[in-house]
Amino acid sequence: MAFVSERPVSEVVDSGFDLAFVAYPEALSRLPVSPLWSFLFFFMLLLLGLDSQFATIETLTTTIQDIYPKVMKKLRIPITLGVCILLFFLGLICVTQAGIYWVNLIDHFCAGWGILIAAVLEIIGIIYIYGGNRFIEDIEMMIGKKSRLFWLWWRMCWFFITPVLLMAILVWSLVTFSPPTYGSVLYPAWGTAVGWCMIIFCVIWIPIAAILKIVKAEGNLCQVRVQKRCHSLKSCFPWQCQEHLCCLLQHAFSTLRCPLIGFLDQNTPLVVASEANLPYCVLVRR
Secondary structure, eight states, X not given: OHHHHTXXXXXXXXXXXXXXXXXXXXXXXXXXXXXXXXXXHHHHXXXXXXXXXXXXXXXXXHHHHHHOHHHHHHSHHHHHHHHHHHHHHHHGGGGSXXXXXHHHHHHHHHHHHHHHHHHHHHHIIXXXXXXXXXXXXXXXXXXXXXXXXXXHXXXXXXXXXXXXXXXXXXXXXXXXXXXXXXXXEEOOHXXXXXXXXXXXXXXXXXXXXXXXXXHHSOSOIXXXXXXXXXXXXXXXXXXXXHHHHHHHHHHHHHHHOOOBOOOXXXXXXXXXXXXXXXXXXXXXXX
């Protein structure tokens, strides 16, 4: 395209929506059997959008199921349909006459920074709060014991390389921040403020949820609350923790509908194997 139009590549191909909906279609129109390649290209975009929607819907419905498992078990289809309808109405603003400006504003603030900030908080929470060595022990409990040499590269990435790179990218993005524009149109100050509100609304729930968990925990803040929320999975595996075993069994009974005969006492279940290798509880009330 640059050769045919006798212009530099930077003037022919631009990033953003023009690249997908202007530059690529024009390039495909110059190929042999151009209708076939154009169909395959836009069909790929359609599948990409559907895949993104599946991931978004499953994330929302799974969150609802974790909070209200009984309600979600009975009303999974209506709730999923309701989430889809809600997102549909929220997206109508993007197909109005000013929709391209809203889409560009969302893309400018939320597409990159939301994932970047979430990744920074995730690496801090797992490696430096929960503990990288505890995390490795949990993985070894599932895949088996590995040598120190095996974990050397992962420790370097989790403890140093990944946090440094993520923080460097985040700081550089903030330092080099420029107000959003679409073509030659500069967004007003209130538009930039709306963009900042959107990205804050996306990531603020992570620290809010962490603070609520710590506040609701019992005991001293430093010695009990954080430690109780950050205990190793290995120290509370079913055969080492009766309380955790009871929770797992209750979840299994509600999910698999296994017969719940009873408990040995209010907190200690007695497990026996059935012919189908499913857990059963024997309950003897006091």
